[in-house]
Amino acid sequence: MSQSYPADVIPPVEAVDCTCSACSMALNCLCKNLDTGLKSRLENEVLRNRVVNRGQSLFEIGESFQRLYAVRSGSVKVYSLIDNGEEQVMGFYLPGELLGLEAIDRGVHECSAVALETSSICEVKFKKLEQLCVAQPILQQRLHRIYAREIARDYAMLQLLGRKSAEQRLANFLLHLSRRFADRGYSAEEFNLSMSRHDIGNYLGLALETVSRLLARFQDQELIEVKRRHVRLLKHQALAVLAGEPVNPVARRHYH
Amino acid sequence: MSQSYPADVIPPVEAVDCTCSACSMALNCLCKNLDTGLKSRLENEVLRNRVVNRGQSLFEIGESFQRLYAVRSGSVKVYSLIDNGEEQVMGFYLPGELLGLEAIDRGVHECSAVALETSSICEVKFKKLEQLCVAQPILQQRLHRIYAREIARDYAMLQLLGRKSAEQRLANFLLHLSRRFADRGYSAEEFNLSMSRHDIGNYLGLALETVSRLLARFQDQELIEVKRRHVRLLKHQALAVLAGEPVNPVARRHYH
DNA sequence: CGTACTATTGAGCGCTCTCAAAACCAGTGG
């Protein structure tokens, strides 16, 4: 599984300093820039580290909600089961992203989460985190921000599923992945998909064959190069056009 | 606009006591069961009441984020603009529901909100609410719950758009509306749609003609009666089957 | 080299969209 593809060049998880001080995952990292007292309380009482292999689950549907999970390396698939029993992929999570929020409302996980590759996961005890938040406005603000981001993410996804064609969805998916990799210091042009065509299709509301065909078409149009799970984006702009995004980097929609 | 249809039998807004103490909208109401000191601070410093007419907006895309909005009576449509400039309906809000959460992440409204009929709205100053939360764990918990509900709502919607047929979507929509009306003390069988076919279609990712055709089909099948905006649900169970919900009220999926 | 899994490619069909016209409804003004 671990070939020497670009996005895979991460230090082996055993070698990583697992305290939060060493966590570089910017915005989502709760501990960043906290005073040392608070930081060490967080690290000791709230956080815990864990390595999971491909296919192992972090939590399962129906499990009682205890923790949130932050991906430190690797990637995770979150899915729910719909009425007839089949999977519905709700999202893929990359390093620095937080999952498990869906369980807060009812106190029970509505989704399952499995590692798509060997991954390092930071677990956050939610109850304790909430307790700490009471006395720590800064922490509380960060938690708010995490909620808010998740809501914003969901809104974007609703637009995608509600109104866009298969082509737009896939172009969007690739660009979004690319940006997330770039934000994390990986290449924005070249990366590996840790998820199958089936998972991608499921996530985007498409048949896996449609995903495969569209990737082939994008390649014919010389927008990307794709071989199995390895992808290289050749023309971001053109993809953005396909995705239905505003392209002109100057005339971006401006709020206030 | 204000005909004497079942769901319209609400007291005229002027007559309503506008303090939060009088707000009966259960879960979402931040003030419920607070000690009187805190309650009056909330009511005086944080909350404000307002009546809007059909077509008036509560906030617009690009406006800086100051407040959350709770519907007290009437209904509100929330929509964003997609790249080409057309509307994308993100949701319809009934009494007791809270909107504006989408703006928290960036501090700017990503959506616009307009009243679908004359409505009474409770405005919540977000900054002040956050400040009060710092000292008030109970308030903070409620705010968390509000976030969590929104996320859960979005997840359900993602499933709907990603995986379900037009028929399933519309059946789901009707049942969901019905349940929300019922929760608010209105009839679960008979109600008025305050939104157009166009809005419904937009919201569900369908063409307005498809919505119209399906409503006609449901009526042919004697599942509902529909005349313009007035709807009566005749067979909840059968609709639930169409919606793809687990039907057997005993064998409901059980978590823990 | 065989097995299992994943991905590609092809053919045909059906759901839902688009385009178009007609019907319906509420409001306005003669």
Next chain:
DNA sequence: CCACTGGTTTTGAGAGCGCTCAATAGTACG
């Protein structure tokens, strides 16, 4: 009272996107 207008909804016809079914190909692994 009726005609006119603008908006919404219904209904019809046809086309196309994306699905399903099915066969083939590629890859990993024992």
